[in-house]
Amino acid sequence: MSSFILLASSLTMVFAVSTAGRGEWEKMRLWLATTAGLGALFVGGQVYEFTTFYREGLGYTTNVASSAFFTLTGFHGVHVTIGIIMLLTTIGLSLSGRIKRSNAEAVEIVGLYWHFVDVVWILIFTVVYLIP
Amino acid sequence: MSSITHEQAAGAAPHSDEHAHSDRQYWIVGGVLAALTAVEVSTYWWPHSLHRITAVALIVMMVVKFSMVALYFMHLKHDSKLLRRMFVAGIALALALFIATLSAMVFWEDSGTNEVDDTPRHRPMPPKPTDPPVPIKIIEHHG
Numbered sequence: 001m002s003s004f005i006l007l008a009s010s011l012t013m014v015f016a017v018s019t020a021g022r023g024e025w026e027k028m029r030l031w032l033a034t035t036a037g038l039g040a041l042f043v044g045g046q047v048y049e050f051t052t053f054y055r056e057g058l059g060y061t062t063n064v065a066s067s068a069f070f071t072l073t074g075f076h077g078v079h080v081t082i083g084i085i086m087l088l089t090t091i092g093l094s095l096s097g098r099i100k101r102s103n104a105e106a107v108e109i110v111g112l113y114w115h116f117v118d119v120v121w122i123l124i125f126t127v128v129y130l131i132p
Numbered sequence: 133m134s135s136i137t138h139e140q141a142a143g144a145a146p147h148s149d150e151h152a153h154s155d156r157q158y159w160i161v162g163g164v165l166a167a168l169t170a171v172e173v174s175t176y177w178w179p180h181s182l183h184r185i186t187a188v189a190l191i192v193m194m195v196v197k198f199s200m201v202a203l204y205f206m207h208l209k210h211d212s213k214l215l216r217r218m219f220v221a222g223i224a225l226a227l228a229l230f231i232a233t234l235s236a237m238v239f240w241e242d243s244g245t246n247e248v249d250d251t252p253r254h255r256p257m258p259p260k261p262t263d264p265p266v267p268i269k270i271i272e273h274h275g
Contacts, residue, residue, distance in 0.1 A: 003169050011162040014205050018155060115206045119198050126194040130172055132183040 002045050003125050006080075009038035010118040013111045020107040025099070028107065029091050035114065036087040039080050046077045072124055079117050086110045161204045168193050 016031035050070070060070045090110050093099050099106060172193050175186050203209040208216055 003173075004166060007162065007165050007169060010165075010201060010205050011158060014158045015155070018158070112206055115201055118205075119201050122194055122197045122201065126172065126190050130175060130190050131187050132175075132180070 002042055003121065005038050005042045005045070006118050006121050009035045009042070010115055012038065013114045017108050017111040020099070020104045023101050023104070025094055029094055032087050032091050032094075032107075036084050036091075039084045039087070039114075043077055043080050043084070046073065046080075050074075069128060072128060076117070076120060076124055079120070083110075083114050083117050086113060157204065161200055165197055165200060168197050 012031050012035045016028050016035060019025075019027040019031060050073075053066075058066050060067055087110060090099070090107060093106075172190060175190060178186050202219065208219060
């Protein structure tokens with residue numbers, strides 16, 4: 001489910017960049033807010049997963065696999081959280097009128113960061129969760 | 133990596149047909165990514181006897197998904213060669229590091245098994261500290 005959420009957030013992010021390129025600031029803010037919301041949902045799911053594992057006895061130092069799992073997914077979660085802060089900051093800057101056509105590439109830079117977080121999750125999801 | 137062109141940044145109104153086209157393309161890419169993710173998740177129920185094929189299929193799908201996000205969402209497809217090469221160089225470096233690390237964890241010996249063999253390897257051991265030192269034989273050269 002987390003993968004679908006993060007992929008959907010990448011899609012909403014490209015629409016945010018697309019609308020920023022057209023100067024449709026209202027729509028851009030809506031897409032950015034949707035992206036941030038999906039990111040928050042992803043981080044919430046991760047917190048729930050970590051809590052469940054911990055209650056079932058799988059801690060950070062239980063074994064090598066658990067250490068690798070918590071480090072990889074935990075660092076990714078931190079990156080997503082930083083991305084959410086960047087998205088919310090961009091919305092704030094736009095509301096205060098500080099994002100214009102002349103500096104609309106700022107939205108694209110935030111978008112690149114967000115997509116990079118997504119491609120890293122594509123790797124983690126396969127390597128950590130799926131490969132038998 | 134720039135979908136916002138200089139003309140757009142300067143305030144020129146782009147063609148709405150172009151935007152409709154790119155937006156449609158984004159929806160298609162998003163749909164393909166969702167479908168691939170669904171297939172990936174379905175591998176959880178594939179027979180265990182197919183675990184090697186499953187692993188290969190998962191890696192192929194991972195590479196396709198990665199490439200699609202990089203090419204279309206990150207606009208690498210329409211970018212300059214230099215940026216594309218920089219991106220590929222980063223991936224190559226990460227991949228080399230990943231393979232080197234797995235090799236260090238005896239990846240090649242245990243490939244295809246679910247358990248990692250943690251038994252000590254049969255390596256020649258150094259002599260015990262209590263053993264007398266081995267006398268060094270000096271070879272004398274005559275002539």
